[in-house]
Amino acid sequence: MQVRVANVSKNYAGMAALADVSLTVGSGELVALLGPSGSGKTTLLRTIAGLETPDTGIVYFNDRDASEKRIQDRGVGFVFQHYALFRHMRVMDNIAFGLRARRKNRPKESDIRQKVMELLDLVQLSGLEKRFPSQLSGGQRQRVALARALAIEPSVLLLDEPFGALDARVRKDLRRWLRELHERTGHTTLFVTHDQEEALELADRVVVMNKGQIEQSATPDEIYDTPATPFVFSFIGESSVIPVTIGNGRATLDERVIDLDVGALPDGPAQLYLRPEDVEMVTDGGPGIPGLVVSTRRIGGMRRVTIECGLARHRIEFDASAELSIQNSQRVQVRIIGGRVYGAGQEGYATEKLAASATADFKWAKAEGWLDR
Amino acid sequence: MTEAEKAATAQQRRQKQAIGEGPITRGVLIALALAFLGVMLIAPLLVVFIEAFGRGVGVFFEALTSPHTLSALQLTLLVAAIAVPANLVFGVAAAWAIAKFDFKGKAFLLTLIDLPFAVSPVVSGLIFVLLFGANSALGPLLDSYGVKILFAVPGIVLATIFITFPFIARELIPLMQQQGSSEEEAAISLGAGGWRTFFLVTLPNVKWGLLYGVLLCNARAMGEFGAVSVVSGHIRGQTNTLPLHIEILYHDNKAAAAFAVASLLALLALVTLAVKSILEARFAGSLAAQRRH
Amino acid sequence: MSAPAITAQPCGKPPRAKWRRRSVLPGFGLSLGYTLVYLSLIVLLPLAGLAISSASLGWNEFWAIAFDPRVSAALQLSFGAAMLAAIVNTVFGVLIAWVLVRYRFPGRRWLDAAVDLPFALPTAVAGIALATLYAPNGVFGAFLENVLGVKVGFSALGVVFALMFVGLPFVVRTVQPVLEEIDRETEEVSATLGAGRFRTVTRVILPAMFPAILTGFALSFARGVGEYGSVIFIANNLPFESEIAPLLIVIKLDEHNYAGATAIATIMLVIAFVMLFVINLLQAWSRKWFGHD
Numbered sequence: 008m009q010v011r012v013a014n015v016s017k018n019y020a021g022m023a024a025l026a027d028v029s030l031t032v033g034s035g036e037l038v039a040l041l042g043p044s045g046s047g048k049t050t051l052l053r054t055i056a057g058l059e060t061p062d063t064g065i066v067y068f069n070d071r072d073a074s075e076k077r078i079q080d081r082g083v084g085f086v087f088q089h090y091a092l093f094r095h096m097r098v099m100d101n102i103a104f105g106l107r108a109r110r111k112n113r114p115k116e117s118d119i120r121q122k123v124m125e126l127l128d129l130v131q132l133s134g135l136e137k138r139f140p141s142q143l144s145g146g147q148r149q150r151v152a153l154a155r156a157l158a159i160e161p162s163v164l165l166l167d168e169p170f171g172a173l174d175a176r177v178r179k180d181l182r183r184w185l186r187e188l189h190e191r192t193g194h195t196t197l198f199v200t201h202d203q204e205e206a207l208e209l210a211d212r213v214v215v216m217n218k219g220q221i222e223q224s225a226t227p228d229e230i231y232d233t234p235a236t237p238f239v240f241s242f243i244g245e246s247s248v249i250p251v252t253i254g255n256g257r258a259t260l261d262e263r264v265i266d267l268d269v270g271a272l273p274d275g276p277a278q279l280y281l282r283p284e285d286v287e288m289v290t291d292g293g294p295g296i297p298g299l300v301v302s303t304r305r306i307g308g309m310r311r312v313t314i315e316c317g318l319a320r321h322r323i324e325f326d327a328s329a330e331l332s333i334q335n336s337q338r339v340q341v342r343i344i345g346g347r348v349y350g351a352g353q354e355g356y357a358t359e360k361l362a363a364s365a366t367a368d369f370k371w372a373k374a375e376g377w378l379d380r
Numbered sequence: 381m382t383e384a385e386k387a388a389t390a391q392q393r394r395q396k397q398a399i400g401e402g403p404i405t406r407g408v409l410i411a412l413a414l415a416f417l418g419v420m421l422i423a424p425l426l427v428v429f430i431e432a433f434g435r436g437v438g439v440f441f442e443a444l445t446s447p448h449t450l451s452a453l454q455l456t457l458l459v460a461a462i463a464v465p466a467n468l469v470f471g472v473a474a475a476w477a478i479a480k481f482d483f484k485g486k487a488f489l490l491t492l493i494d495l496p497f498a499v500s501p502v503v504s505g506l507i508f509v510l511l512f513g514a515n516s517a518l519g520p521l522l523d524s525y526g527v528k529i530l531f532a533v534p535g536i537v538l539a540t541i542f543i544t545f546p547f548i549a550r551e552l553i554p555l556m557q558q559q560g561s562s563e564e565e566a567a568i569s570l571g572a573g574g575w576r577t578f579f580l581v582t583l584p585n586v587k588w589g590l591l592y593g594v595l596l597c598n599a600r601a602m603g604e605f606g607a608v609s610v611v612s613g614h615i616r617g618q619t620n621t622l623p624l625h626i627e628i629l630y631h632d633n634k635a636a637a638a639f640a641v642a643s644l645l646a647l648l649a650l651v652t653l654a655v656k657s658i659l660e661a662r663f664a665g666s667l668a669a670q671r672r673h
Numbered sequence: 674m675s676a677p678a679i680t681a682q683p684c685g686k687p688p689r690a691k692w693r694r695r696s697v698l699p700g701f702g703l704s705l706g707y708t709l710v711y712l713s714l715i716v717l718l719p720l721a722g723l724a725i726s727s728a729s730l731g732w733n734e735f736w737a738i739a740f741d742p743r744v745s746a747a748l749q750l751s752f753g754a755a756m757l758a759a760i761v762n763t764v765f766g767v768l769i770a771w772v773l774v775r776y777r778f779p780g781r782r783w784l785d786a787a788v789d790l791p792f793a794l795p796t797a798v799a800g801i802a803l804a805t806l807y808a809p810n811g812v813f814g815a816f817l818e819n820v821l822g823v824k825v826g827f828s829a830l831g832v833v834f835a836l837m838f839v840g841l842p843f844v845v846r847t848v849q850p851v852l853e854e855i856d857r858e859t860e861e862v863s864a865t866l867g868a869g870r871f872r873t874v875t876r877v878i879l880p881a882m883f884p885a886i887l888t889g890f891a892l893s894f895a896r897g898v899g900e901y902g903s904v905i906f907i908a909n910n911l912p913f914e915s916e917i918a919p920l921l922i923v924i925k926l927d928e929h930n931y932a933g934a935t936a937i938a939t940i941m942l943v944i945a946f947v948m949l950f951v952i953n954l955l956q957a958w959s960r961k962w963f964g965h966d
Contacts, residue, residue, distance in 0.1 A: 080867070083865050084865070085862060091858035091861070091862045092859075093877055093880075093881075104866055104876075108866060108867045155862075155866065156866075159866055399870070400775075406776060409772055409776070412768060413769045413772040413773075416765045416769065417769065417784060417787060420765075420837060421788070421838070423812070424799055427805050427806055428802050431802075431805060469707075470708065470712075473707040473711075474704070474708040474712075476704040480698050480701075481693060481696050481705075483693030483701075483705075484692040484693065492716065493712065495716055495720070497895075498946070498949065499720075500899025500900070500919050500941060501796075501901050501919070502899070502920075502922050502923055503723070503899065506935070506938050507938075508719055509931075510723055511718070511722045513931065515931060538715075542715055542716065545715055545716060561698060565697055565698065568699075574698070574699035578700070596793075599792070599795075603798070605796045605797040605901070606899075609901075609923070622795075623795050623798070627797055635805070638801055639805075642801060642802070645794070645797075645798050646794060648793075649790065650793075652793045653787075653793050654786075656786070657785075
């Protein structure tokens with residue numbers, strides 16, 4: 008089933024959680040909603056589920072306005088970050104809940120039982136049907152929650168930070184397992200995450216969100232290689248930022264020309280975003296930008312070097328070969344071989360923003376919370 | 381219906397609460413709760429004040445200033461002034477022992493502290509009658525030394541202490557358990573002595589909880605009827621507390637006077653509730669998470 | 674000496690099984706000692722007095738009193754009325770807790786504070802207020818008798834109403850915090866799985882609250898069994914009709930029939946403890962059954 012979000016806006020206590028968001032998810036697609044906390048990704052997911060009602064805009068399921076249906080009849084499988092298992096029910100009853108709640112076409116109890124067993128097999132929990140949720144590990148609970156959502160044969164599967172509460176190893180296993188499950192069952196699936204690695208590894212398409220808006224919606228490769236905005240560039244992977252000046256269609260740093268395509272950017276100040284692999288050391292005596300090494304540390308097979316360069320001593324991080332011997336305070340020459348230039352007025356993702364979005368989160372949580380429900 | 385109207389109703393439908401009860405169910409439930417509380421709790425409170433002033437302000441003040449009322453008030457204040465501090469000291473000691481240390485039999489000790497809650501007020505009075513009454517071992521012995529406990533002030537005080545025994549301990553123990561003892565351990569490691577640690581570290585942390593407990597303990601101490609009724613002997617001007625005085629006036633067919641005295645205690649209850657609500661609203665974090673009375 | 678260092682045996686004696694864990698905090702002996710002495714003097718000794726008096730009665734005398742028709746009628750009334758009141762309170766207490774936790778409406782905070790009124794209002798005050806309200810010529814009494822033909826004041830039904838007043842806050846205050854803690858997401862997930870609101874409430878929310886509801890019921894019931902002050906004014910205290918067990922104890926005491934009073938008190942305590950024990954078992958069972966542990 009195709010899901011289409013059309014111009015959806017949602018405000019909490021005067022703050023825009025979603026600002027005119029439009030998004031189309033194709034049938035059978037596996038899409039990640041990625042963004043920092045407070046970016047609106049969970050609100051978008053809950054709006055698609057029908058757990059939130061948009062202030063304006065419409066969510067379409069296969070070109071039908073989803074709000075025509077009650078949430079009970081929408082057929083969305085929603086998996087919460089903390090699973091929200093019914094702790095007074097055994098695993099089996101948790102999974103059977105949706106089938107038993109049907110008013111029409113309720114399957115026979117024996118069919119329900121068989122279906123539950125199939126699902127338990129699918130999520131690799133056979134034999135645990137008599138357990139209570141409290142007797143399961145985090146990863147097992149997660150899979151029960153998934154089986155419970157799958158039991159109603161949902162038209163779309165929505166997962167809110169599905170691996171957020173698990174430790175790193177279990178998370179990796181479950182990620183692979185979920186990818187395989189998706190390939191087998193082919194549900195249209197959206198999941199929310201703040202973990203870029205998870206989004207890039209798992210999804211067909213990644214939707215990067217910031218401040219209630221979609222910054223970019225593209226394949227993992229495109230997201231990494233051609234980030235549409237400085238925010239996407241700096242949120243995904245590692246990056247350094249240095250201010251440059253545009254003039255005559257070229258970017259310059261302290262009047263040294265940097266050989267990069269600047270597109271149609273107007274003359275004036277701009278920002279150069281660099282990945283660690285966009286910079287290399289000049290070892291052949293050729294031209295380069297001089298810099299002073301402030302730190303080096305070994306990362307895997309590479310050496311991560313931080314230098315200060317330019318008059319304003321901008322910091323650049325890059326990877327050098329581990330064989331090169333580089334010491335602190337050493338003077339080096341570097342050459343810029345990649346990176347993207349963004350014009351003024353666009354903002355990247357900075358740690359300072361985290362504090363701001365944390366407060367925003369808090370305000371939303373308050374507005375979202377228990378008031379008036 | 382025009383297109384615009386259709387769009388408007390569609391939008392309205394979308395604005396509905398995603399989950400939760402509809403406005404009608406909600407309204408009915410609120411109305412039911414309000415009606416039940418109104419009939420069961422608010423109406424009796426109102427009746428007290430209406431009846432108190434029903435025969436005019438003159439009767440009201442006459443009842444309040446009669447010598448028997450004044451002596452009952454005096455006794456009630458005296459009893460509370462002894463019972464509350466006694467249980468305060470006990471509550472703090474018990475909370476310190478139970479919350480700050482681990483020892484075997486703790487759960488059993490907690491059950492014993494709760495015991496007076498489970499005993500009927502009348503039975504609470506009865507046990508002191510059995511202990512100090514004319515056919516007990518202790519009663520005649522104390523009597524021979526001229527010490528009167530039963531049908532005298534000491535008996536009333538004892539019964540009141542028994543009834544209000546768990547209040548302060550029950551508020552402090554969970555609060556202090558919740559707070560743990562790392563702050564006290566830090567104080568000790570910085571060289572503070574036990575008393576200093578208690579007064580400078582522990583007490584400031586539990587002061588609101590303590591006040592909360594004292595408040596409830598005091599309300600019960602001043603209002604206790606059953607237990608005190610059994611041990612008092614109802615001697616007017618001597619062993620009559622305010623609640624007992626209310627009973628006497630009521631049975632003497634002096635309803636207006638009875639309600640006048642009752643309004644005094646109802647006022648105490650209202651003040652207690654007000655302070656309690658303020659404490660809960662302002663200092664929710666410094667009260668025990670789950671309270672029972 | 675080349676002792677194998679792997680089996681890290683402690684030198685000297687193996688550590689004794691201590692009854693308490695060591696702590697750097699001082700004052701354990703003092704606080705626990707004071708707690709135990711005070712507890713023994715105020716609570717345990719008087720209660721032991723009751724046990725001794727009861728034991729000295731002898732079986733024949735004890736059973737004669739227990740099976741006295743008037744006594745068993747009073748006991749039946751006390752336990753029956755308390756049970757009925759606790760059931761009504763459980764239904765309305767859960768409703769009130771629900772409304773207070775889930776809905777926002779003007780005056781909610783006042784209502785929340787008012788729930789505690791029965792804790793703060795002395796029982797004698799409540800008693801005369803309820804008696805006035807439900808008397809045949811009172812506001813509610815006249816209405817109930819003329820319109821519905823039900824006599825509440827001065828009847829056994831009056832006992833139930835008084836116990837409802839006294840026990841209501843126990844249910845509300847036990848259920849309320851649990852309801853506040855309930856995971857909102859389980860309701861949302863239930864809705865996405867297709868369950869209607871009624872099904873969500875009955876299958877998801879109420880089972881999660883069940884242990885708390887049971888506790889509230891037990892507390893309300895226990896309080897009702899022993900209640901005296903609020904009941905004696907509203908009931909006309911006729912033997913075999915509206916005479917509660919605590920009142921019978923008081924009557925026996927007035928007649929200087931200590932044996933009778935002791936026997937009734939003992940029966941009340943034993944039945945109350947047994948019922949609370951059973952409810953505790955039920956609760957442990959339900960906590961396990963509903964996966965709370």
